Amino acid sequence: MDTPRKNSAEEQKANNNYQETSESDSEVYNFLDNYLEKENTDSFSLGFSKNIIREIEAKQQCRFNIKIYGLIFMLSLISIPLFISFISNELISMILTVFLQYKFIFAFFICGVILIQFSERLIYINRDKK
Amino acid sequence: MFYEEKIISDILKGNLNSFQIVVKQYQNLVYSILNRMLTNDEDIEDVGQEVFIKVFENLRSFKKESKLSTWIARITYNIAINYLKKEIKKKYDNLEDTIDFQFSSETPESKLIGKEFEAYLNQLIRELPLQYRTVITLYHLDELNIQEVHKITKFPEGTIKVYLLRARKLLKEKLQKDGYP
Numbered sequence: 049m050d051t052p053r054k055n056s057a058e059e060q061k062a063n064n065n066y067q068e069t070s071e072s073d074s075e076v077y078n079f080l081d082n083y084l085e086k087e088n089t090d091s092f093s094l095g096f097s098k099n100i101i102r103e104i105e106a107k108q109q110c111r112f113n114i115k116i117y118g119l120i121f122m123l124s125l126i127s128i129p130l131f132i133s134f135i136s137n138e139l140i141s142m143i144l145t146v147f148l149q150y151k152f153i154f155a156f157f158i159c160g161v162i163l164i165q166f167s168e169r170l171i172y173i174n175r176d177k178k
Numbered sequence: 179m180f181y182e183e184k185i186i187s188d189i190l191k192g193n194l195n196s197f198q199i200v201v202k203q204y205q206n207l208v209y210s211i212l213n214r215m216l217t218n219d220e221d222i223e224d225v226g227q228e229v230f231i232k233v234f235e236n237l238r239s240f241k242k243e244s245k246l247s248t249w250i251a252r253i254t255y256n257i258a259i260n261y262l263k264k265e266i267k268k269k270y271d272n273l274e275d276t277i278d279f280q281f282s283s284e285t286p287e288s289k290l291i292g293k294e295f296e297a298y299l300n301q302l303i304r305e306l307p308l309q310y311r312t313v314i315t316l317y318h319l320d321e322l323n324i325q326e327v328h329k330i331t332k333f334p335e336g337t338i339k340v341y342l343l344r345a346r347k348l349l350k351e352k353l354q355k356d357g358y359p
Contacts, residue, residue: 073350073354076353077346077350079353080346080349080350083295083296083299084314091209092205092222092223092226096201096226096227097201097205099227100198100234101198101201103227104194105194
């Protein structure tokens with residue numbers, strides 16, 4: 049069980065009983081205690097708590113991304129040998145034909161992904177500035 | 179009102195708004211400890227962030243054997259010590275060194291009052307050897323008692339009392355020399 053706090057000057061006297069604590073000493077100790085016990089008015093910057101939440105969110109997002117990338121890596125690791133085992137000249141020519149037929153759709157898709165990534169980054173930068 | 183149990187369970191469920199309440203509740207405590215333990219003002223904000231991120235990540239391991247404030251103060255103390263160990267080659271000040279300890283702060287030309295005096299006293303505390311300033315800061319903050327300071331620092335209770343006495347004596351002598359009160 050925790051013992052209750054004593055007044056620091058009293059405690060000083062109790063622990064220092066082999067020494068005489070003069071009146072002027074007690075006065076300085078009391079003066080010192082008054083200032084030491086005063087609540088601190090300074091603190092962190094205004095957006096401190098928001099910054100921490102943002103940092104935690106960023107860390108959580110990073111952990112989520114790592115999990116997703118890990119999953120993608122594992123799936124690729126499994127699918128590549130499977131794909132290689134099925135590969136043949138006919139399959140390659142078929143894939144090429146499909147790709148050439150829908151090349152604009154593929155290009156549009158890739159551009160879309162890049163744009164989304166870009167705008168997401170811009171939004172984050174603007175939010176950080178605020 | 180700050181309901182510790184409910185807020186902790188909310189945070190563990192992933193509620194970041196509840197964690198923001200914890201940050202706001204204890205940021206003054208963390209700031210006060212770091213303000214006196216770290217000598218460089220610019221580091222306080224970064225180390226403070228590190229403290230709260232660690233609190234968030236380790237909240238699951240909080241056993242409720244002590245108050246949440248004591249637990250957070252302990253994390254703050256440990257991070258500050260690790261930071262100082264990295265930053266300052268001196269690591270822990272040697273107790274033998276402290277026998278001849280002297281303040282380097284110049285005596286103000288005229289008597290300071292209010293905020294100026296608080297700043298001056300803070301400066302004197304910051305100049306104290308690390309273990310002294312740690313103990314005096316924790317003891318006089320948030321009404322922590324000797325047992326709680328022991329839980330945070332792991333210094334034996336007797337040692338804490340000795341550090342407190344010596345720190346207070348050094349400050350008293352310096353103040354007397356400066357003509358206070």
